[in-house]
C-alpha cells in the first residue's frame with residue numbers, strides 16, 4: 001500500500017541558499033515519486049539522506065527524535081528546518097501504524113518503548129537487549145502492518161543474518177499493507193525485490209538500478225579482488 005506518493009520541495013530555487021536547502025543534493029531536488037511499497041535512499045556520507053528522511057518523517061507527523069506518533073518525549077531540536085518547505089502528497093489511504101527510526105537516537109526510542117508498553121510484551125526491557133536484538137524485537141513485535149515506516153540506516157546494528165531476517169519481515173509487512181522509506185548503505189536490504197532505489201549525490205537525487213549502486217559494485221569488487229584492493233591501499237601482502 002502506498003500512503004505517501006510524492007515528496008515535493010516547495011522552496012523556491014533562489015531561496016535555497018542556506019543549510020539545509022543548500023546541501024547540493026537538496027538544491028537540485030524538486031520531487032521524488034514514491035510508487036513502490038519499498039523505497040530506498042542511498043548515497044555517500046554527508047550527501048543529505050538523513051536530512052531528507054527526517055524532513056519526510058516530521059511532515060508525516062512523527063517526532064523528530066524517532067518513534068511512533070504516540071511518543072512525545074522531549075527532543076533536542078536537532079532536526080533541520082527542511083521540513084518547513086517539504087510537502088508530502090498523500091494517497092487516499094490512511095495508515096494506522098507507523099514508526100520513524102532515527103539511527104542516532106535509537107536509545108531514546110528504546111526508552112520510550114520501555115515506558116510505553118508492558119515490559120512483558122517484549123519478554124523484558126529493550127535496554128537489556130543488544131541494539132540489534134532491540135531493533136529485531138521492534139520489527140517483529142511493535143510493527144503491526146497498515147503502517148508507514150521510515151528508517152534511517154536500520155542496518156547499522158544488524159548482522160548479515162539479521163538483515164536477511166529484516167528482508168523477510170519487510171515483505172510480511174508489505175503484504176499487510178505497509179510502506180517503507182529507508183535510507184541505507186546495505187546491499188542486502190536494497191536487494192528487496194521490486195523496490196525503487198534513489199541515489200542521493202552532489203548533482204541531485206536520481207533513480208538507479210540495484211547493480212548501479214555503489215554498495216553493490218564496491219562490495220562485489222572488493223570481495224572478488226580483495227588482495228588487489230588491499231595492495232592498492234598500501235598493504236604489504
Ligand SMILES: Nc1ncnc2c1ncn2[C@@H]1O[C@H](COP(=O)(O)OP(=O)(O)O)[C@@H](O)[C@H]1O
Nearest residue numbers: 019023043044045046047048049050051052200
Ligand atoms: N546544523 C548543520 N548546519 C550546517 N550543515 C549541517 C548541519 N547538520 C548537517 N549538516 C551537513 O549537511 C550535510 C548532510 O548531512 P546528512 O543529511 O546527515 O547526510 P547523510 O545522512 O547523507 O550522511 C552534511 O554535509 C552535513 O555536514
Ligand SMILES: [Mg+2]
Nearest residue numbers: 049050051152
Ligand atoms: Mg545519515
